[in-house]
Amino acid sequence: MEYQDQNTNVSNDPVIATLLKLENTFLYQMWINRPVNVTVYFLDMRRGEFGEQYPNLVIPIVLRQAGIALYHRQMLSDCSSRTIVIKMGHEDGHSFQTFQVEFPQHVMPPPLLDLLSEQSDIQASLEDVKLQLFSWIASDTLDYHRLKLVPERLRAPLLTLYCLVEKQILQLFEADVLLQVVHDVAFQTYNWQSVRYPHKLGKRPFRIAFLFQKIYNHFNKAATLLGFKEEPFLIFDGVLFHNRYEEWKKQGSCSMEQIERWRIYDGLIGARPQT
Structure with missing residues (x-):
């Protein structure tokens, strides 16, 4: 559901x-106070399935x-x-639900036009505050300094994983498998043509794959809000994920050197260990 107010005088509002x-x-x-659509399809939201938590994750x-954009x-x-x-x-x-916007208290966001600016000097001067805000969108517990060492194209996927592990949706080994797949796809370190389809899809990895991508899409939108301009790239290969999931589960662990x-x-309080 997308709205575009034809009566808005664009010339009078640079934002x-x-x-x-x-x-x-x-x-x-x-920005113009129209309903934001976050409905999903192909996500199992039945009671007892972790897709049930989708509203609590995405809202x-x-x-x-919204708190950053409207600060x-x-x-x-x-x-x-x-x-x-x-x-x-x-x-x-599907329904319309109205919620109070959450404004950041620990750091003052720059004006929206500054966040979205493509000027290199403005981008450089705002790097720290952008990372603070990006981390805050995911959690109150994440030290934004840890994102500084992360390649930009991995930041949104990593914040997705941090959120899902902290909420006890993912086991640690599942987050590791997802991160390894994201790494391999983003940096093209594997031959996708050699990946074979699994003989059978596991129930849990099947649902994880859909939930991960849905939540990632929201962090990707947050990256746009904060003016991160990384070129579009693929971040996920569902076939590779299913194969890796079964391999890691059978072997108990795999190399995580990369x-x-x-x-x-890693080390989140309350994170679910491998079972």
């Missing part, structure tokens, strides 16, 4: 003019993005809340 140039209309909808991510407008009456189109449970229909330094989720 709207900039937002309309973005490929995704998510920020534009949020805070959206509201914190300098929060005194306006129409900027304290935002409406989300979402399916709250397996047996629920990803060890980026396992920012």
